[in-house]
Amino acid sequence: MEVLFIWYPKCTTCQKAKKYLDDNNIKYIERHIVENNPTIKELTKWIKISGKEANKFFNTSGMLYRQMELKKKLPNMSEEEKIALLASDGMLVKRPIIVTDKFVLNGFKEKEWQEYLK
Numbered sequence: 815m816e817v818l819f820i821w822y823p824k825c826t827t828c829q830k831a832k833k834y835l836d837d838n839n840i841k842y843i844e845r846h847i848v849e850n851n852p853t854i855k856e857l858t859k860w861i862k863i864s865g866k867e868a869n870k871f872f873n874t875s876g877m878l879y880r881q882m883e884l885k886k887k888l889p890n891m892s893e894e895e896k897i898a899l900l901a902s903d904g905m906l907v908k909r910p911i912i913v914t915d916k917f918v919l920n921g922f923k924e925k926e927w928q929e930y931l932k
Contacts, residue, residue, distance in 0.1 A: 817842040817931075820852065820911040822904070831910040831922040840931055847904035847911075854901045860911070861897065864918040868896035871920055873908045882906075 819835060819842040821828035835842055852860070861868055869888060873879055884906075888896060900907050912919040917930050 815914050815916075818845060818911075818913040819843065820845045820847050820907075820909060820913065822847050822909055825909060827922050828910045831912075831927070834922070834924060834927060835931075838931070842912075847907055847909050849904075851904040852901060852907060852911075854897055857897045857900050857907075860913055860918040861893075863913075863916075864920065866920075868893050868900065871900055871908055872896075873906055876905055878903060878905045 817835075817840060819832065821832060821844070823829070823846065832844075834840075857868075857871065861871060864870070872884065872888070874885070879885075884899075891899070908920045910920070910922055912927070912931070919926060919930060
């Protein structure tokens with residue numbers, strides 16, 4: 815199984831997730847979310863595979879999310895508009911993200927990762 819690991823190196827949650835992958839000998843391809851932001855096409859595919867709504871892919875604790883007042887704006891946006899916004903800046907995207915052919919996980923919940931990556 816090929817695993818794409820999308821992260822922001824300064825993020826402590828991402829660092830914990832990377833350590834988890836390394837400690838469990840899970841091979842992955844690393845991608846910096848700001849230097850190589852997910853595209854509209856990628857996000858559309860990943861959101862579909864994840865079974866979640868686009869809202870669940872927003873980094874709601876991020877400064878940019880708060881500065882843009884997205885809590886107020888997202889309810890009035892279409893899925894397409896939300897995905898385009900996510901694709902505009904990697905700092906808006908909840909991370910880390912694990913992408914495989916079969917599943918997509920965003921955010922690091924160790925039990926969830928254990929279940930999917932066993």
